[in-house]
Amino acid sequence: MLLAQQGQDVQVIAANRELEVAKLGAEAAKSQAAALLSRASADRDVIKLNNEAEAAVIRSRVQAFGTGQNYARYVFYEKIAPQIETVLSSDDASGLGGIFKPFNPAADGGK
Numbered sequence: 001m002l003l004a005q006q007g008q009d010v011q012v013i014a015a016n017r018e019l020e021v022a023k024l025g026a027e028a029a030k031s032q033a034a035a036l037l038s039r040a041s042a043d044r045d046v047i048k049l050n051n052e053a054e055a056a057v058i059r060s061r062v063q064a065f066g067t068g069q070n071y072a073r074y075v076f077y078e079k080i081a082p083q084i085e086t087v088l089s090s091d092d093a094s095g096l097g098g099i100f101k102p103f104n105p106a107a108d109g110g111k
Contacts, residue, residue: 073103 058071065071 076103
């Protein structure tokens, strides 16, 4: 009987040790989850601030050009103009060049 009691005591001690290890593991997992959430929150805030800064830059550029259409025209010319070597069409609305009509300053009264 004494041997059985000792065996049972050993099993209880081992089970209690495993329980404590599991509790520590759960606490570690909670801490890791909290750290991940904190990092994700910080990343979200950085992205938000970057987007707001980029929007402010674009907003100030649009204001500098007077209208969004003028700014779009500038960006279009800046990107496309260096690549143009030859014009194959007129600026007639029914021709191929008609797709560029909205970017022509005379088309919107120079606005």
